[in-house]
Amino acid sequence: MTASEKIWTAGLVVIGDEILSGRTHDKNIAQVASWLQVQGIRLSEVRVVPDVMERIVEAVNALREGYDYLFTTGGIGPTHDDITVDAVAQALGVNVIVHPEAREMLENYYSSRDMELTEARLRMARVPEGAELIPNRMSGAPGIKYGKVHLMAGVPHITAGMLDALTGTLEGGAPLLTETVGCWTAESEVADVLREVEKAHQNCQIGSYPFFREGRVGANFVVRSTSEDNLRSAVDTLCEALGEEGFDFTPGGI
Amino acid sequence: MTASEKIWTAGLVVIGDEILSGRTHDKNIAQVASWLQVQGIRLSEVRVVPDVMERIVEAVNALREGYDYLFTTGGIGPTHDDITVDAVAQALGVNVIVHPEAREMLENYYSSRDMELTEARLRMARVPEGAELIPNRMSGAPGIKYGKVHLMAGVPHITAGMLDALTGTLEGGAPLLTETVGCWTAESEVADVLREVEKAHQNCQIGSYPFFREGRVGANFVVRSTSEDNLRSAVDTLCEALGEEGFDFTPGGI
CATH class of the missing domain: 3.40.980.10 (MoaB/Mog-like domain)
Structure with a gap:
C-alpha cells in the first residue's frame, strides 16, 4: 500500500x-x-x-x-x-x-x-x-x-x-466502490465460489446477503474495492463462475 | 435499592x-x-x-x-x-x-x-x-x-x-415501564418543567423527543420507571405542569 x-x-x-x-x-x-x-x-x-x-x-x-x-x-x-x-x-x-x-x-x-x-x-x-x-x-x-x-x-x-x-471538507481516500451481483440461489450453494473469487482478487471483499422473496431464496453478493479495475475483474469472474454453475443471476443485483 | x-x-x-x-x-x-x-x-x-x-x-x-x-x-x-x-x-x-x-x-x-x-x-x-x-x-x-x-x-x-x-428463559428484573406525554410545543419551552419533574421523582427518567409535523413543532416526553407508582406520579405531575403552562398536550402522546 x-x-x-x-x-x-x-x-x-x-x-x-x-x-x-x-x-x-x-x-x-x-x-x-x-x-x-x-x-x-x-x-x-x-x-x-x-x-x-x-x-x-x-x-x-x-x-x-x-x-x-x-x-x-x-x-x-x-x-x-x-x-x-x-x-x-x-x-x-x-x-x-x-x-x-x-x-x-x-x-x-x-x-x-x-x-x-x-x-x-x-x-x-x-x-x-x-x-x-x-x-x-x-x-x-x-x-x-x-x-x-x-x-x-x-x-x-x-x-x-x-x-x-x-461535504467535501474532510480529507479522505479513494471512495469504496461497490457492485452487486444478484443470484436466485441459496448462498450456501455458492459459498465456495465466493471464497475463491475473493481470494483471487486483492483488495476486494465480497459480502453475501441472503433474501427470501416471491417464494424463492436468493442472495445479493456485494463486491467492494477502492480500485475500479480490481472491482471490475472480481465482478466479471464472479458472474462467470455463477454462470458456469447454471444459476439464474443478474449482474446488477436483484 | x-x-x-x-x-x-x-x-x-x-x-x-x-x-x-x-x-x-x-x-x-x-x-x-x-x-x-x-x-x-x-x-x-x-x-x-x-x-x-x-x-x-x-x-x-x-x-x-x-x-x-x-x-x-x-x-x-x-x-x-x-x-x-x-x-x-x-x-x-x-x-x-x-x-x-x-x-x-x-x-x-x-x-x-x-x-x-x-x-x-x-x-x-x-x-x-x-x-x-x-x-x-x-x-x-x-x-x-x-x-x-x-x-x-x-x-x-x-x-x-x-x-x-x-422468551421467558432469561432471568430479568422488573420491566421498565414507559408512558408518553405529547405536547404541541418546542421542547426548549418546557425544558425547566421536565428537569424539575424528573428531579422530584426518584427512579424516573424523562426523555424529550422533538418532532415537526403538520407544519407545527411538538415533542413527546417519555417517562420511564420500573415502579408503576412512581411512573404514575411523575406523569400526573408533568401533565399538571404542562397544563398550567397553557400548552396543548396529550397524556397518551402525539
Whole structure:
C-alpha cells in the first residue's frame, strides 16, 4: 500500500436512551455510513450509549483514539438529558463556553419567530472551548466541530443538513466502490465460489446477503474495492463462475 | 435499592460490513432492545463492528465482561464472511466443534427439501464447544447460547424467531415501564418543567423527543420507571405542569 492509499477511518457514537430502549429506530448509522463512504472515509465502528456522562466520555475517548474521525449523534438539544457537549468537553479536557456566533444564530432564529432566547435554548450555543460550528439550515442550532470530532443532532433530517455542510471538507481516500451481483440461489450453494473469487482478487471483499422473496431464496453478493479495475475483474469472474454453475443471476443485483 | 431490584443489563454486538457501509439499515438494535425491555433486561450498550476477527473478539470480550447478558447478531451463515462462531469461541477460549443436534437439524431441513448438506451448509452447525442451541423455526440453522452469550442471525425475521424461542428463559428484573406525554410545543419551552419533574421523582427518567409535523413543532416526553407508582406520579405531575403552562398536550402522546 502506498501513502496515497491510506485508508481513512471514522467512529460513530450514537447517544440516546431512546435507541437503547427500542423506542426509536436509529437512522443515523446508515445515513452517516453512506455519507462517509462518498467522502472516502470508512465507518469502522459504532457504539450506542445511554444519556449517561461517564458512558459518553468513555466511548468518545475510545473511538477518537482509534480512528481518523469521530462523529456523534444525539444529545445536543435544549433539555436536561442533552449532555453530549459537556461529555465531549470532559473527554477533550476543555471547558464549555457559549460560542458567540452560535448565540447570534439562535438569537436571529428565535427573534425572527417572535420567540424568546430562553436559558434552555441558550444551552444549544454551548460548545467545548475552541470548537467551530457546523451550520444547520433546518433549525437554529448548529452542530459542533472540534478538530476530528463532529457533534451532530439526533433528529435524522437535521443531521442530514449538518452532513451536507461538511461535504467535501474532510480529507479522505479513494471512495469504496461497490457492485452487486444478484443470484436466485441459496448462498450456501455458492459459498465456495465466493471464497475463491475473493481470494483471487486483492483488495476486494465480497459480502453475501441472503433474501427470501416471491417464494424463492436468493442472495445479493456485494463486491467492494477502492480500485475500479480490481472491482471490475472480481465482478466479471464472479458472474462467470455463477454462470458456469447454471444459476439464474443478474449482474446488477436483484 | 433492595436486592430484588437488581437491574439486569445486556450488551449487543452487531456484526457486519453491510451495516457499516450503510448498505443495510440495521433493524436488530431496536428489535433486541424492545424484546429485552419486556424480559426486564436493559440494553446498556451496542457496538457495531466489521467482519474482522480481532474486532469481534474485542467487542465480545468488552461487553460480556460489562453486562449480565451478551447478544450478537450477524455472521452465523454459511459463507466465508461468517466468522462470528470462530470469533466468539476465541473470545471464550474454547474450541469450535460441530454440534451433533445442529447437524441433525440441518440434515433434516435440507433432506426434506431434496438438497444436499454441503460443507458450506455444515458450517452452520459449528458452535463454541459446550454451547446449547437456540431453535429457529424460520430456517434450518439454529442460534447459539453459551452461558450468558447468545449468537443470533443477521436477518431480522430469523432473529425474531430466535428471540421468541428465548422468551421467558432469561432471568430479568422488573420491566421498565414507559408512558408518553405529547405536547404541541418546542421542547426548549418546557425544558425547566421536565428537569424539575424528573428531579422530584426518584427512579424516573424523562426523555424529550422533538418532532415537526403538520407544519407545527411538538415533542413527546417519555417517562420511564420500573415502579408503576412512581411512573404514575411523575406523569400526573408533568401533565399538571404542562397544563398550567397553557400548552396543548396529550397524556397518551402525539
